[in-house]
Amino acid sequence: MVSNNYDIETLAGEIEQILAEQPHVANLLKAFGPMFLEKSRWLMDVQNYTKTFPVDEVQYLGGIPLIQQCQLFLPDDPWKSAGLSVAEAIRQGLPHFAGDMAGLTRQIAEGTVDCFTLVNSSTAPEESQLADRAQTFEIEPMALQLFLRFLTRFMLSKRAQDMAAELAPLTWNKGYCPVCGSFPQLAIIKEQGQRWLQCGDCSHEWKFPRLTCPYCDHEDPENTNYLFVEGKKEDTAFTCSKCRKYLITSNRSANLQQAHAGLIALSLAHLDLILQDKGFLPMAECEWNSFGASSGG
Ligand SMILES: [Zn+2]
């Protein structure tokens, strides 16, 4: 069974180890490592609160993700603790937003900011709306945008975790996430060479055929569509000749230890540079692969 509950100390140790061994991702790790830790800690804290939804199996088999089948976010969800946790992670990782996060933390704690309302009124807000809202809270629009993005991911991850047992026996044939509909951020090759796609938004993982492009369903068994980069043989990238997207792929079949997908993806950020240099685009954009827009290294 898939679980997002990583032992916090193990995760902290892995972050320290990557910091020591891969100085080229140190800036990214310092920026987003606190987010991984806070999310794991928060998911542990709220593990006794669970909400599941009935899945329409016909729709599901037809490729309709949960997020389009029902209202995934509920007012009763632990929004306050999630908001405080996200603000704390941003404060630690991105010190230039520390002042903004202190202000937001105070308003969440006092109850003047309700995170459920904030997220639900802010799905893909216009730039001007975001700026107005940020002004109300007396914080930078960039800080608010980052806060909302991570808060959404925290709650999506919670929902994916709640629903994991219900989804496990069902068939999902698509390259996008059955929970939140996002394209994968990473693929992990596990036992028997099975490819597991990893959602960067809700942390759900699902099995997908190894030679098929998750983005456009193009199947190309003739070509070797895995790009191997010098150095570590277990880290590669799937590339699609049709849609020109790539998917960073890590082979963990020899190492059965549970791995934190976000941490693996971040530690392979140098591959994103190589692939984008070759003219490919990521299937899912994130903080460290949308160059020019990222705040890390
Ligand atoms: Zn997802």
Ligand SMILES: [Zn+2]
């Ligand atoms: Zn493709």
